[in-house]
Amino acid sequence: MVEAIDHSAELPLNIGELLSRVDNDQELLRELVQLFKEKCPRLMKSLQDAVSKEQMKTLETTGHTLKGMLASMSATRAALAASRLQEIGRGGKHSQLKEALAALESEIAVLIPELDACLVDAGL
Template identity: 40%
Template sequence: MEDNPVNRAVAVRLLERRGQIVTIAHNGREAVDLIKTRPFDVALMDLQMPEMDGLEATAAVRASEEGTGRRLPIVAMTAHAMKGDRERCLRAGMDAYVSKPVQAGDLFEAIDTATGATSGGAEEPQAPGPTTSRGRGVVDRAALLSRLEGDASLLAEIVELFLQTAPRLMRDLKLALTSKDAGKLERAAHTLKGAVANFGARPAFEAAFKMEQHGQRGDLASARKAWASVEKEMARLKKELERLVEEHAA
């Protein structure tokens, strides 16, 4: 249950490489409807989804399970990684927690914890890569390839997806600015931030994060000034990703 196509592609491919059959829901309401009508072994639930967020969807699933003797293991997926998020998810009825951008090892450990395959770890997850990366370049190549388990075809796939969706994400951001809609600005910047986080793209991530903060505060004047930085970093990221794919295709 993940509405960002790049995040979704990474999670799906990693799961399929482990022999899992994956069903995709594009929003929280669709996820709940699927779970009510079909049996699943585990659900990965993004906290921020359209129609119904992950916490609301989990509450709806748990309500539908009452009196049935069933309990679907649910893993929370979030880009926030803030202290206390794990406890909030567990209180809402989720069984495990993983931060985005998804790391293969963290994902499967969370699934094992949720399904009871292992005892799992109790430590609070750390913030996602772009905010902690020591790399000063446009893309943290080592972290990116490690996260994809060295899969060059998956790298090419998610870069293509990103390059296809990035213009729309930028249009959404620009439209929110021109329409002076702080709420839409915050959501558009959050989506863009999540997309670039997949590549360990710290400069682009930080530019989108600042725009998201301006939207949260309703500071449209600062957001308009920050637009140039977002444009610049997105252009740099596009060139670097195209170069990276060419190198690994050779």
């Protein structure tokens, strides 16, 4: 018997899960995406500054905040990347900072257009 493989974690955004989280409420979806897009640049800037200054506590707390936001948006890959920065901030290796930040930046760069497309598809 062949088992089905769940590829949703490979997608930048699990749209089905996100719609389920908002109970298919299109207005709530729009508000959630808008709020994320407003807060994400500030959080990313904070992470970039923390990496350049090796401010581990800021990495941990901001990484945690962003991880939660991304998880609530059903953006598993980006949430995992933010989690990695949180872990590094908690006591990981300084040598991994730039690589971990680059991975998160890459995931966010892919996620934002996916969120925009999700809104367009929903007619918002």
